[in-house]
Amino acid sequence: MLHHTLKISFVAAACGLAFAATANAEEVTTERHKAEITTVAEGLNFPWGLAFLPNGDALITEKSGTLRRVTMAGEVGDAISGVPDVVYKSQGGLLDVALDPNFADNQWVYLSYSEADPEGGDGNSTAVARGKLEGDALTNVKVIFRGAPKYESGAHFGSRLVFSPEGYLFVTLGDRYSAMDDAQTLDNHHGKVVRIWPDGSVPEDNPFVGQADALPEIWSYGHRNVQGAAIHPETGKLWTVEHGPKGGDEINIPEAGANYGWPVATYGVDYDGSIISDKTHVEGTVQPHYYWVPSIATSNMIFYTGDQFPAWQGDVFVGALRGTHVARLDLHGDRVMHEEPLFKDAIGQRVRDIEQGPDGAIYVVIDDRNGSLIRISNADD
């Protein structure tokens, strides 16, 4: 199956956009760089997660349960076999994909997805499986994490996968929406960030190991629906970004054992007209590092570390679903000094994942029935 189309987008010159020579590329002037927006591949069915292979190809999940290899020439490969069955329902399905830090040696690929109750109940939960990528097949597939409890809902599964420099695997989870109160208790995985070893075992120094009525995988709690995560390239710390209810999308720097407040404290204003909480500050909960009101609907985040955009090095880029743009946060240390909303005119579609490519360009995948992979590359004079 090949998709390789040319697209010319006409945007009012009043927006400060110009056209580059390439037919399907569009040039955008930003505060610090000119960028070229190119559609690399189309025809992806609600793509969710993106990871780059050592050879420069991308692995992309489709929510319906398919994992595909996509080349930078726009070739979309057939379904890779061995992917676990998923519950494809509302926000659920095949979600994130990540490579093992030692992928070149061990070929492990990690997938997060919504998994049915293996005992036949109506519930589901976020699970993580890994398998060895051999050609177009995943082999030795094993489930390494299963969210508890299984719960009947089609919403708020999380779930981003990110490895720390020490080799821990962080899995970000959601509160399953109607189970939001569970985010404040430790006997379940709803509204948690969990930390495991790549084989699924629990690190002995996890904050709640040995605590009665607490699940040992839990790293932090009081989250709503965390769909973005990245490791700060200098501090090595985990940063996450989560969806707020209506307003109150949050960046956090989750510390071991800390409570990020949901649903007792939130900057979300209301949802369907009802107040979730009028409290933004609650004793024992951590304030967000940064937040958005109104919500831009944050998907994933990266710290940019490439050579293509020198003035963006160290900056955070956040994909926005509702916002249909990418938010750049200029950091000094951990502090956000400035936010620049980018590419709403040039992209203007729901940004579901954002990753840095091996070439130092930034790539996003678009959440759509005819979803695409888009490259943001340097077009400075």
Next chain:
Amino acid sequence: MLHHTLKISFVAAACGLAFAATANAEEVTTERHKAEITTVAEGLNFPWGLAFLPNGDALITEKSGTLRRVTMAGEVGDAISGVPDVVYKSQGGLLDVALDPNFADNQWVYLSYSEADPEGGDGNSTAVARGKLEGDALTNVKVIFRGAPKYESGAHFGSRLVFSPEGYLFVTLGDRYSAMDDAQTLDNHHGKVVRIWPDGSVPEDNPFVGQADALPEIWSYGHRNVQGAAIHPETGKLWTVEHGPKGGDEINIPEAGANYGWPVATYGVDYDGSIISDKTHVEGTVQPHYYWVPSIATSNMIFYTGDQFPAWQGDVFVGALRGTHVARLDLHGDRVMHEEPLFKDAIGQRVRDIEQGPDGAIYVVIDDRNGSLIRISNADD
């Protein structure tokens, strides 16, 4: 002279604005509070500085050189006598007004203004004088600070006056535009924040006291045009806000002896098409604490500490001239977590000063030939 007019502003309901019972009041729903915007007084000729007297009246400067008492009933008093002559030209004139922290005992009022060369030259500079307010007169008027050198320009005078908890008087200055390079050298007051005692004497522990070729009043340098300043209510530290060239309006937390980079480092993109500096980071200069691109044209700033708006306590409010709005920065400690632009529809005019009133309302003055004093008070249900 009395100005007391009623004004009804009609703004599209689509903007989410409603009208309160009072004829000249307008209700605005913000993220955390409802606010009522009321025009207190009109007919002010390019008002610049605002300070509240213990009895609740306001002192307001007009750039042409007049200081007036304005009551909360909207009565605008006659010119207070004793104000020094000012150079009323372009951005120059009578600028800020501040009361001595011990005003109730000593009646000292401080004024910043552009002062002609006393020796008859064509230059001018920012000066600060103080006088005792007795009825409608300033007496015992004395110049306590004179910017050096006198320089022929109508631009970038600063100049906000703010007292630290220890009783120091900070005076924020501008680079005089065409003398911008002076901001990097210490033998002049261009582009500096200075710290003096209220009688004009120099604190012995100022950072450059005793240093050859450095003026002893200097506290910090490398500023462009600092028109806003406030003391953080918990840390007691000075915060300032300054105009960038085109983009790059900055909040800084000026430390003794530190260099804030102008004009060698700036987030301003360009000005009249020419690049000022393509450098945002230069060794030996301090990054801004927060910045705006594009410029909103920052005038003054406050930390809100009143009882009227509990959810705003500790937040920074910045007046915007070009932006014709007020920016609220939600702080956690020193960190900006979120920015909310406020009142652009309800105010929509150049905000020249912003202060907290003794009643806990927020007041702004509008930079216009028919300038006004506007109250922002709580209208929560």
